[in-house]
Amino acid sequence: MLHDSLLNNTGLVAAAKAALQMYVRHLAMELGPLGHRVNLLKFGTIITPAVRTVMGPEAVARLDAIHRDLIPAGRMCTAEEVARFVSVLAREETHWLNGATIDFTGGMMLRLLDVVLQPDSSHLQHGKRPSS
Numbered sequence: 001m002l003h004d005s006l007l008n009n010t011g012l013v014a015a016a017k018a019a020l021q022m023y024v025r026h027l028a029m030e031l032g033p034l035g036h037r038v039n040l041l042k043f044g045t046i047i048t049p050a051v052r053t054v055m056g057p058e059a060v061a062r063l064d065a066i067h068r069d070l071i072p073a074g075r076m077c078t079a080e081e082v083a084r085f086v087s088v089l090a091r092e093e094t095h096w097l098n099g100a101t102i103d104f105t106g107g108m109m110l111r112l113l114d115v116v117l118q119p120d121s122s123h124l125q126h127g128k129r130p131s132s
Contacts, residue, residue, distance in 0.1 A: 028099030
């Protein structure tokens with residue numbers, strides 16, 4: 001089942017991510033008075049040419065199908081979209097944003113929670129979303 005595979009061996013990863021979030025908050029407090037901002041951008045899987053080469057076309061197609069089901073927008077973000085967002089974060093207009101963790105997954109985390117909490121994830125069938 002999809003939701004079972006998402007939970008296997010994730011404890012260490014979850015602990016490391018939580019530690020990183022706290023570290024970013026503390027760095028923001030320490031470096032803020034010096035004029036530096038520290039934020040954490042959490043993004044999902046991004047298929048780049050290098051990832052396509054390493055994974056191969058079949059694995060990328062499977063990964064893309066899974067993400068199509070999990071992301072409300074129906075697709076993974078591109079490296080260009082991440083770069084544009086980071087360039088926005090670097091602007092002076094965002095100087096009040098400090099110590100933040102930004103979920104840049106297109107809403108995937110919302111759907112993952114759905115999958116984990118609902119044992120019957122049959123509504124996640126490649127491209128078929130539940131009607132709202």
